[in-house]
Amino acid sequence: MLGDLQRDRRSERREATRDEIVAAAWELCRPEGLGALSLRDLAKRVGMQAPSLYSYFDSKHAIYDAMYADGARAFVAAQGEMVLSGDSLHDLKAVARFFIGFCTEDPVRYQLLFQRVIPGFEPSPESFAISVASLREMQEHFASIGLTDPEAVDLYTALGTGLADQQISNDPGGDRWIRLVDEAMEMLHAHLVRRAESKRGGVNRTSPGGRQAADGRSRRTRKQR
Amino acid sequence: MLGDLQRDRRSERREATRDEIVAAAWELCRPEGLGALSLRDLAKRVGMQAPSLYSYFDSKHAIYDAMYADGARAFVAAQGEMVLSGDSLHDLKAVARFFIGFCTEDPVRYQLLFQRVIPGFEPSPESFAISVASLREMQEHFASIGLTDPEAVDLYTALGTGLADQQISNDPGGDRWIRLVDEAMEMLHAHLVRRAESKRGGVNRTSPGGRQAADGRSRRTRKQR
DNA sequence: GTCTATATTTGGATAGAC
DNA sequence: GTCTATCCAAATATAGAC
Numbered sequence: 374m375l376g377d378l379q380r381d382r383r384s385e386r387r388e389a390t391r392d393e394i395v396a397a398a399w400e401l402c403r404p405e406g407l408g409a410l411s412l413r414d415l416a417k418r419v420g421m422q423a424p425s426l427y428s429y430f431d432s433k434h435a436i437y438d439a440m441y442a443d444g445a446r447a448f449v450a451a452q453g454e455m456v457l458s459g460d461s462l463h464d465l466k467a468v469a470r471f472f473i474g475f476c477t478e479d480p481v482r483y484q485l486l487f488q489r490v491i492p493g494f495e496p497s498p499e500s501f502a503i504s505v506a507s508l509r510e511m512q513e514h515f516a517s518i519g520l521t522d523p524e525a526v527d528l529y530t531a532l533g534t535g536l537a538d539q540q541i542s543n544d545p546g547g548d549r550w551i552r553l554v555d556e557a558m559e560m561l562h563a564h565l566v567r568r569a570e571s572k573r574g575g576v577n578r579t580s581p582g583g584r585q586a587a588d589g590r591s592r593r594t595r596k597q598r
Numbered sequence: 599m600l601g602d603l604q605r606d607r608r609s610e611r612r613e614a615t616r617d618e619i620v621a622a623a624w625e626l627c628r629p630e631g632l633g634a635l636s637l638r639d640l641a642k643r644v645g646m647q648a649p650s651l652y653s654y655f656d657s658k659h660a661i662y663d664a665m666y667a668d669g670a671r672a673f674v675a676a677q678g679e680m681v682l683s684g685d686s687l688h689d690l691k692a693v694a695r696f697f698i699g700f701c702t703e704d705p706v707r708y709q710l711l712f713q714r715v716i717p718g719f720e721p722s723p724e725s726f727a728i729s730v731a732s733l734r735e736m737q738e739h740f741a742s743i744g745l746t747d748p749e750a751v752d753l754y755t756a757l758g759t760g761l762a763d764q765q766i767s768n769d770p771g772g773d774r775w776i777r778l779v780d781e782a783m784e785m786l787h788a789h790l791v792r793r794a795e796s797k798r799g800g801v802n803r804t805s806p807g808g809r810q811a812a813d814g815r816s817r818r819t820r821k822q823r
Numbered sequence: 824g825t826c827t828a829t830a831t832t833t834g835g836a837t838a839g840a841c
Numbered sequence: 842g843t844c845t846a847t848c849c850a851a852a853t854a855t856a857g858a859c
Contacts, residue, residue: 423854427854
């Protein structure tokens with residue numbers, strides 16, 4: 374039992390150091406992008422010699438992978454903060470604001486999670502599983518407001534990533550596209566209502582207070598932003 | 599005069615080789631992204647030794663810059679192929695299809711032109727000027743169909759890049775988002791019409807055959823996708 | 824677990840013969 | 842303009858003392 378306690382303290386310490394390294398890696402990448410990460414610089418920043426990092430990570434890619442998992446977990450956490458009302462337009466806006474906010478508040482994280490920029494790197498199955506779960510959760514949100522049509526969801530994700538991407542690329546730190554989020558969602562909502570009227574099935578016309586049954590189970594498991 | 603002729607032949611040859619190098623660089627980047635370019639590999643691919651490249655380019659960044667200029671020129675050329683009718687919805691679709699087609703047909707080019715992925719690289723003023731000119735041309739297209747409101751243009755670019763980006767990241771080689779272009783543009787058009795009705799000024803409700811005076815000179819010169 | 828020392832590889836870039 | 846030879850710097854990664 375005493376052995377157990379010791380092992381616990383040790384692995385806690387170890388975890389803390391790993392987290393410290395990952396945090397330092399983010400900071401190191403912030404100014405110049407993910408490609409600018411080097412083990413020497415990283416070690417210096419946490420007060421180690423470069424080889425010592427190998428006590429914590431097997432390779433540089435393993436560090437990227439830990440960063441990926443970290444970013445994905447941040448996404449899940451932020452997603453948990455969202456409060457949905459059941460009103461489709463309101464919730465469309467809420468989810469979009471959340472997504473664009475998450476992307477723009479840390480462009481490097483966005484780069485790692487959503488773009489393939491490191492030659493040869495892809496997240497491990499374990500890290501990837503985190504983001505898959507969060508995307509499933511997002512699809513459940515969509516379903517809860519009656520948004521089950523795959524094409525409608527695709528339209529939504531295109532709008533969301535487009536706004537985020539333009540904001541990051543062309544007005545970093547500003548709000549030129551962020552402030553268009555509500556208008557964009559109103560546009561989409563109106564379109565989906567019209568679409569539903571002609572096709573039957575789509576978003577709720579008006580949100581009847583209560584939540585709609587999540588009748589449409591998500592149809593795709595494919596990775597999607 | 600004879601001297602002139604000789605110099606001409608020589609510089610033509612030189613230009614041809616430069617082009618050959620740039621073309622090889624594109625191919626080399628295609629599989630793994632821009633970060634995977636190395637001078638040794640590049641030289642090997644064109645049948646040279648690495649140092650010989652320095653007869654043609656001063657540095658690796660100079661090669662990226664030539665690639666950038668090449669990509670921007672391709673954009674201009676493709677843009678020239680577009681035929682616009684003066685009908686706002688039709689032209690909205692045409693421009694969007696052009697843009698998404700251009701982006702998705704060569705994701706690495708998209709990466710170089712529209713994303714900052716190489717640590718420390720930015721295009722030279724001369725190369726950048728090419729893309730600035732093409733963006734001005736695009737804004738004139740917008741103005742010609744009465745799309746002069748900056749926010750409307752921003753909404754348009756967000757939609758365009760979002761569709762392109764999702765297509766590249768989540769369905770490379772497919773058409774899952776490409777096939778949504780027309781619907782997206784109809785959505786945008788309807789929105790702008792409604793917007794115009796309440797605000798006065800926006801897109802033409804219906805396209806009166808002839809072109810509308812490009813009254814609204816583009817209000818921003820800022821770089822924009 | 825951290826260090827020093829070093830291996831190894833691979834970059835980009837230069838010098839100088841031809 | 843192209844080559845060989847080489848430099849130099851930086852990178853990842855390993856070995857082994859402490």
